[in-house]
Amino acid sequence: MIPAQRANDRHQLRRLHRWYSGLWLVFGLVPPGIAVLGDDSPAVTRYGMCALLVALGLCYVLFRWRPDAPLLRPRVFLVVLALGLGAQSYLLKGGAAMFIISLPQFWILGGRPRRAIALSGAAAALTLLGAAAGGALASGNTVFTCIGYVAGVLVGLLMHWYIGQSDERARVLSEELEETQRELLAAHRREGAARERERLAREIHDTLAQGFASIIVLAEAARSGLGPDAVESSRQLVSIERTARENLAEARALVGSAPRADQGSVARTLRRTLDRFAEDTGLAVTADLPDVECDQQARIALLRCTQESLANVRKHAAATTVGLVLAQEPHGIELEITDDGRGFAVGGSRGFGGSSGSGGFGLDGMRDRLAELGGELTVTSSLGDGTRVLAVVPAHQPA
Numbered sequence: 001m002i003p004a005q006r007a008n009d010r011h012q013l014r015r016l017h018r019w020y021s022g023l024w025l026v027f028g029l030v031p032p033g034i035a036v037l038g039d040d041s042p043a044v045t046r047y048g049m050c051a052l053l054v055a056l057g058l059c060y061v062l063f064r065w066r067p068d069a070p071l072l073r074p075r076v077f078l079v080v081l082a083l084g085l086g087a088q089s090y091l092l093k094g095g096a097a098m099f100i101i102s103l104p105q106f107w108i109l110g111g112r113p114r115r116a117i118a119l120s121g122a123a124a125a126l127t128l129l130g131a132a133a134g135g136a137l138a139s140g141n142t143v144f145t146c147i148g149y150v151a152g153v154l155v156g157l158l159m160h161w162y163i164g165q166s167d168e169r170a171r172v173l174s175e176e177l178e179e180t181q182r183e184l185l186a187a188h189r190r191e192g193a194a195r196e197r198e199r200l201a202r203e204i205h206d207t208l209a210q211g212f213a214s215i216i217v218l219a220e221a222a223r224s225g226l227g228p229d230a231v232e233s234s235r236q237l238v239s240i241e242r243t244a245r246e247n248l249a250e251a252r253a254l255v256g257s258a259p260r261a262d263q264g265s266v267a268r269t270l271r272r273t274l275d276r277f278a279e280d281t282g283l284a285v286t287a288d289l290p291d292v293e294c295d296q297q298a299r300i301a302l303l304r305c306t307q308e309s310l311a312n313v314r315k316h317a318a319a320t321t322v323g324l325v326l327a328q329e330p331h332g333i334e335l336e337i338t339d340d341g342r343g344f345a346v347g348g349s350r351g352f353g354g355s356s357g358s359g360g361f362g363l364d365g366m367r368d369r370l371a372e373l374g375g376e377l378t379v380t381s382s383l384g385d386g387t388r389v390l391a392v393v394p395a396h397q398p399a
Contacts, residue, residue: 020104021064028101029053032088049091056084074109078119081105086126093134094141096148099127103152113160117153124149198368211247215240217314218280239280266299267291267326270306270335274324277310284321292328298393301373302326302335305366305391309337312362317341317387332375332394343381366391 036049063077081102089095103120110116127145131137218240267289278285294302306324313319319341327334367377374394381387 017108020108021060024101024105025057025060028098029057032092032095032098036092045091049088052084052087052091056081074111075115075119078106078109078123082119082123082126085123086130089127089130089141090134091130093136094131094139095127096141096144099123099145100148100152103148103156107152107156107159113157116156120149120152120156211243214243214280214311214314215247218243236280239276265291266294266302266333269299269303270324270326273303273306273310274322277314277322281314283313283319285323286321287324289324289326290328292326292333294333294393297373298333301369301375301393302333302391304369305335305377305389306337308362308366309389313339313341313387316344319386330395332392335391335393337389337391338386340386343383343385343387345383346379346381 033050033053036046041049059077059080063074085095085099085102088098102123106120106123107116110119124145128137128142131139131141131145136142218236221236271287271289274285274287274289277283310322313322317339319339321340323336323338325334325336327336363377363379370377370391370393375392378390378392379387380390
């Protein structure tokens with residue numbers, strides 16, 4: 001915004017200079033020529049005055065056309081203008097009007113205030129000398145020349161101070177804007193890092209943490225079963241090994257930034273997960289898993305919701321039966337997971353892997369994962385009546 005404002009200010013200043021250039025050419029050079037041609041001055045005076053005015057006009061036009069030419073630098077033109085003001089004051093026996101209308105040239109082209117004051121002072125002195133040489137020093141032109149010079153210096157200094165203050169304010173605003181942009185960029189980076197940490201934490205919870213929890217449960221069961229039932233202990237140890245291998249593959253996928261999920265249909269993926277759960281827990285499982293079509297992101301979301309729900313059933317529900325129903329509806333894919341366990345109070349209980357269970361990535365993590373796809377999670381439960389989890393993934397997910 002600040003660079004654009006500065007560019008606009010420079011454009012407006014250039015327009016102002018162009019307007020003044022036109023006014024100076026018309027009202028600075030034309031009136032003296034008309035005045036000298038309309039009186040009874042000698043022919044030498046009339047022609048000399050016209051030649052002087054034409055020369056000043058051509059010098060100014062050439063300067064505006066080729067400001068980079070060595071002989072047409074601003075200071076060179078201002079020296080020529082000062083000499084021209086002295087000459088026309090001599091020819092007209094006074095040149096206060098043209099001197100006053102030419103004063104802005106010294107401030108526009110002089111650059112620095114000291115240079116503008118010095119050059120305009122020299123022009124004032126030459127104007128007074130010209131009037132004196134013409135025998136008109138004791139006239140109103142002398143008074144107006146002095147008043148015009150003093151007023152020009154005061155106005156020029158005031159404008160220079162105002163422009164300096166404006167530039168300083170623009171510089172301060174530009175620095176503040178740059179600092180704000182840096183802070184905003186840093187905040188975006190922190191927000192991105194926080195989101196990535198949350199994503200990784202959720203992935204770890206939904207994969208590695210659940211797998212390690214299963215390993216712990218199976219290891220405890222195998223240790224307690226050593227001795228009388230070696231076959232059961234051997235089966236549990238095989239399950240421990242398989243879970244550990246799967247967790248190792250999940251860990252490698254996470255480190256490689258390539259989230260892993262079984263390829264193929266979501267029904268087969270959920271069936272394998274449910275079979276593993278039934279094998280590890282011994283619970284009765286019912287499933288209605290038709291073959292529905294969904295993309296990789298939806299398949300991962302439904303798989304993670306199933307894993308989280310089954311892990312909560314194992315840890316908290318004390319259920320005897322678990323059911324899964326997968327359905328393709330017009331609005332999207334629905335996955336329903338039910339159990340006949342002890343249930344819990346949905347509003348504030350921590351018994352189903354809620355916001356405080358499992359480090360804060362239970363139900364909240366499931367909701368967030370579905371929300372990223374435009375879906376939603378509904379949990380229905382009450383004490384003693386079991387639990388129903390309904391995950392919905394829209395048919396057309398947002399980009």
